[in-house]
Amino acid sequence: MTEFIQQLINGLSIGAIYALIALGYTMVYGVLRFINFAHSDVFMVGAFAGYYLARYLPTATFLGGLLALLGAMAICALLGMTIEKLAYRPLRSRSTLTVLITAIGVSLLLQNAGQRIFGANPKSFPKLFPQQNFHPGGGLVISSDQIAVFVVTLVLLFALRHIVMKTRIGTAMRALSFNPTAAALVGINNDLVISFTFALGSSLAAAGGILYALNYPSIDPLMGTLPGLKAFVAAVLGGIGNIPGAALGGVLLGLIETLVVACGGSTYRDAVAFGVLILILLVRPSGLLGKMQTEKV
Amino acid sequence: MLARSQYFLLAALAVSFVASLFSRSINPYFLDIAVTCGINITLAISLNLINGFTGQFSLGHAGFMAIGAYTAAMITTTLGNKLLPLMGGQTWILFPLALYAGGLSASLAGLLVGVPSLRLKGDYLAIVTLGFGEIIRVIIQNIDVVGGARGLIGIPDYSTLFWTFGLAAITVYTVWALVHSTYGRGFIAVNDDEIAAEAMGINTTRYKITAFVVGAFFAGLAGGVYAHFKQYIAPQGFGFDKSIEIVVMVILGGMGNNVGVIIAAILLTILTESLRKFGDYRMILYSLLIIVLMITRPQGLFTWPIWKRKSA
Numbered sequence: 001m002t003e004f005i006q007q008l009i010n011g012l013s014i015g016a017i018y019a020l021i022a023l024g025y026t027m028v029y030g031v032l033r034f035i036n037f038a039h040s041d042v043f044m045v046g047a048f049a050g051y052y053l054a055r056y057l058p059t060a061t062f063l064g065g066l067l068a069l070l071g072a073m074a075i076c077a078l079l080g081m082t083i084e085k086l087a088y089r090p091l092r093s094r095s096t097l098t099v100l101i102t103a104i105g106v107s108l109l110l111q112n113a114g115q116r117i118f119g120a121n122p123k124s125f126p127k128l129f130p131q132q133n134f135h136p137g138g139g140l141v142i143s144s145d146q147i148a149v150f151v152v153t154l155v156l157l158f159a160l161r162h163i164v165m166k167t168r169i170g171t172a173m174r175a176l177s178f179n180p181t182a183a184a185l186v187g188i189n190n191d192l193v194i195s196f197t198f199a200l201g202s203s204l205a206a207a208g209g210i211l212y213a214l215n216y217p218s219i220d221p222l223m224g225t226l227p228g229l230k231a232f233v234a235a236v237l238g239g240i241g242n243i244p245g246a247a248l249g250g251v252l253l254g255l256i257e258t259l260v261v262a263c264g265g266s267t268y269r270d271a272v273a274f275g276v277l278i279l280i281l282l283v284r285p286s287g288l289l290g291k292m293q294t295e296k297v
Numbered sequence: 298m299l300a301r302s303q304y305f306l307l308a309a310l311a312v313s314f315v316a317s318l319f320s321r322s323i324n325p326y327f328l329d330i331a332v333t334c335g336i337n338i339t340l341a342i343s344l345n346l347i348n349g350f351t352g353q354f355s356l357g358h359a360g361f362m363a364i365g366a367y368t369a370a371m372i373t374t375t376l377g378n379k380l381l382p383l384m385g386g387q388t389w390i391l392f393p394l395a396l397y398a399g400g401l402s403a404s405l406a407g408l409l410v411g412v413p414s415l416r417l418k419g420d421y422l423a424i425v426t427l428g429f430g431e432i433i434r435v436i437i438q439n440i441d442v443v444g445g446a447r448g449l450i451g452i453p454d455y456s457t458l459f460w461t462f463g464l465a466a467i468t469v470y471t472v473w474a475l476v477h478s479t480y481g482r483g484f485i486a487v488n489d490d491e492i493a494a495e496a497m498g499i500n501t502t503r504y505k506i507t508a509f510v511v512g513a514f515f516a517g518l519a520g521g522v523y524a525h526f527k528q529y530i531a532p533q534g535f536g537f538d539k540s541i542e543i544v545v546m547v548i549l550g551g552m553g554n555n556v557g558v559i560i561a562a563i564l565l566t567i568l569t570e571s572l573r574k575f576g577d578y579r580m581i582l583y584s585l586l587i588i589v590l591m592i593t594r595p596q597g598l599f600t601w602p603i604w605k606r607k608s609a
Contacts, residue, residue, distance in 0.1 A: 035420045090592045096419045097354055098595045101548060104541060105587030112580035120577075225537070229431075232424065271435040274428030281425060282413055 002139045007262045008255065013146045013215065015254020016153040020208035021231030022238070022246040023160065024201030030177035030241040031197050034096050037103035038083055039205055040228015041110035042076050044221060046206025047125065047213040048118050049075040054126040065128035069152065069210050073203035080202025081195050089191070114221030125217040128210070145214040156207055157247055160200070164243060169196055177241065230257070230273040237280050239290020248288065306470040313462030320458050328458070334566045335461030336523050339468045341546040341562040342555060343515035346472045348544065349553035350481075351508035352488030354423045357410065357430030358516050358543045361403040363535035364433060365517025366524040367443055369399035370452045373525065377453065392455040396464075396521040403517025404510045406433065411509030430540055437532045448531030449524075456526035464522055468515045473555055475511065484508060488553070545587060551597025560599050 021043055028036045049072035057064040087106050091099050132144045164170040172193045175183040184190050212227060213219050234253040238245025253273060260272045280287065320328055340362060347355045372380075372395040384390040410429045417425055438446045475481045483504045486494035495501050524530045542565070550561030572579040590598070 035424065087588055087592070094595060098591050100354070100420055100423060101544070102588055102591040104544075105584050105591065108541070108584035109581060109588065112577065112584060116577045116581060229424075229427075233428075236421075236424075267439050268435060271432045274432050277428050278413060278425055281417060281421060285416055285421070 003262075005138070006140055007258050009140070009142060009146065011255040011258030012251060013149045013254070014258060015234075015251035016149050017208050017212050017215075017250075018227065018231045018234045018254050019247040019250025020153055020156065020204045020211070021227060022234040022250045023243060024205045025232050025235040026238070026240055026243060026246040027173070027197050027201045029235070030243075031173060031180075031194055032088070032099075034099045035103065035232065036088075036198075036201075037100070038087075038106035038110060039201065040224035040231070041107050041114070042080055042083075042202045042224075043205040043209040043212070043228055043231075044114060044219075044224035045079055045110065046072045046076045046202075046209030047219045047223065048114070048209075048221075049206065050128065050210040050213060051123060051125055051219060054128060059126045059128060060130050062129065065148070068128050069207060072206040072210055076202040076206035076209075077199035080198040080205075084195055084198040089194075111221055111224075118221055120221065122218045122220040125213040125219050127217075128214060143215075145211075148214060149211045152207060152211060156204060160204070160243070163200070169193065173197055226270060233273045233277040236277060236287055239287025242287065242289045245287055245289035252288075302470060302473060306466055309466035309469075310463050313466065314459045316462070317457045317459035330566065330570055331458065332456065332461045332526050333570075334563050335458070335465045336519050336526070337543070337546065337562040337566050338465040338559050339461075339519040339522070340516055340543045341550070341558045342465070342468050342472050343512045343519070344543050345547050345550075345553065345555060345558045346476070346484070347508045347512040348547050349551075349558070350472075350476050350488060351484045351505060352552075353505055353508060354419060355410075355426040355509070355512070356423045356537070356540050356544065357426035357428075357433075358512075359535040359537070359539035360426075360430035360433035361406055361513040361516035362520035362523065362539070363437060363530075363532065364406050365396075365399035365403040365520030366530050366535070367399075367437060367449065367520075368402045368517070369395040369521030370449055370524040370530060371443060372398055373453055373455065374449070374451060388453070388455055392460065392525065396460075396518050399521040400514045400517040403520065404514035407509040407511075407513025408506065410513070411506035427537065427540070430535075430537065434532045434535055437535075444531075446532060448529060448533075450529050452524050452528045452530070454525060454528050456522045461522055461526070464515075464518055468518075469555060469559065471511070471515070485553075545583075548587070549590065549598055551600030554597060554600050557597055557599030561597070 021039065024039050024042070025036060028034070028039070050068045053068045053071045054064070057067050059065075083106055087102055088099060091102055129144055129148050134142045134144070134147070136142065162170075164173060172183065172188045173196070175186070175188055176190060176193050180190060183193075208227075208231075209224075212223075230253060231250065234249035235246045236249070237253060238247070238249030240246075253276060256276060257269060257272050261269050265272070323331075340358060344355065344358045347353050347358075373391065377391065380391055381388070406429075410426055413425055437443060443449050476484055483494070483499045483501075484507075486497070486499050487501050487504050491501055520535075546562045546565050547558055549565065550556075550558030569579070572582065575582070
């Protein structure tokens with residue numbers, strides 16, 4: 001039983017990270033209707049931003065950890081806006097396939113530029129937050145890094161909810177995802193809103209990157225691919241374009257993956273997510289919380 | 298009386314046969330590049346049927362290639378000793394049989410991928426095919442008989458210029474003939490407008506699956522030739538990068554433009570070789586190429602108005 005609860009906690013913490021990345025996919029899909037393949041590499045850049053920022057900050061303190069987190073989020077927000085402006089904006093009216101291929105190109109560019117700039121060898125990620133293991137009884141162990149994951153994720157989720165539901169720009173985002181043409185007609189600056197969406201999604205990815213690196217402290221320029229793909233699966237699982245769905249999907253996927261690993265399927269760990277994806281697309285392509293859309297001619 | 302395209306096929310087969318007789322006198326480095334070109338042409342053209350002509354974006358082509366490569370290699374390495382004496386020690390009987398088995402098992406995988414693809418479009422299909430490719434890779438990594446992550450060694454070197462370019466010629470001919478047949482117009486119809494095609498009574502499901510099965514079959518054959526050329530295969534060699542490489546060939550050549558795709562496959566193979574000395578910068582250039590190409594010339598480098606599909 002203890003073992004089970006322990007696995008549940010581990011699953012929740014990795015699931016929370018997937019949820020943070022999945023939000024970026026789902027928001028970009030909401031406004032632009034395409035999969036931002038480069039998102040997983042923004043996640044990687046986030047982790048590296050944290051790595052380099054940590055050199056100038058006191059490590060293993062709350063303040064230092066928080067500053068590294070916010071700094072990395074700001075850097076990735078800028079990166080996301082730049083990518084959108086240079087690579088995706090010229091393709092605004094083209095077919096999804098063109099944009100998808102461009103996104104793959106951007107992803108490869110970030111990976112390979114990363115290997116050139118950061119070096120291809122894995123680096124060990126510093127301890128940003130104070131290290132302590134908590135024993136809530138029954139033989140359970142929760143590390144402070146796991147607590148950081150839960151706290152940061154919850155805070156970011158509530159902040160995101162506030163931005164999307166209560167602010168003007170959030171309302172504009174929702175309007176845009178509902179109908180871009182109509183949104184433009186009522187005076188919404190679509191380019192600005194899309195840019196903002198990328199900034200928001202990329203900063204969440206950066207937070208996810210740092211939290212991931214705290215729990216799996218070996219980072220390299222290719223680290224984004226697998227968590228990115230899994231987060232995408234999480235977004236589809238929850239219903240792509242649906243913000244609460246992405247969070248739910250992330251947590252569920254984290255739990256499923258951890259339980260499969262705990263049941264002895266550790267070598268198949270990376271295939272689990274794709275199995276889930278294929279299953280969900282076959283059974284309920286619109287995802288758990290998504291609405292079915294009928295195609296109109 | 299043969300059709301003109303069939304003369305082309307026979308001529309290509311004859312040329313590759315003659316060329317393979319002189320392969321000993323060719324510089325091994327150039328021979329290596331030439332064989333890689335042939336394999337890449339086969340892969341790119343078979344993907345062109347799925348991506349270009351039928352418009353089903355697939356990112357898992359390397360997975361089909363892996364299945365073909367492993368099946369063929371397992372047959373020649375483990376069963377080769379028993380089968381060869383039965384065939385009088387003639388490798389030219391064993392090799393095509395092994396290739397064929399590889400192609401068949403790959404097309405079975407194509408069937409598996411094709412079935413969910415009925416319900417998916419565009420981005421989703423791309424991700425699912427990517428997922429299938431990864432699953433295939435992970436499964437191979439976990440099978441100890443085929444060497445797991447260490448890879449499979451000691452594959453006999455049966456691949457010659459004749460097999461590589463013969464296969465490339467047959468692939469090009471088959472895809473060309475298929476798409477230009479009365480039946481094959483359905484592929485293009487699915488690509489142009491799926492709903493309209495369905496309203497016209499075309500069984501779009503069937504066409505999509507056919508495209509996947511045929512495309513996967515030839516990718517499997519290419520995998521078999523690749524395995525018997527490199528004499529060593531490892532699951533890492535059939536990852537996402539390889540799939541992307543093939544996709545880029547199709548995009549660069551122009552979706553649904555066979556001539557363009559062949560040129561692009563040759564060009565990219567040579568480019569990859571010549572950029573090797575730049576090391577890390579090679580992939581950076583490669584990715585920049587994709588982005589710039591998509592923004593400036595999404596129809597591909599080699600699609601000009603005169604080459605547009607006639608009466609398509």
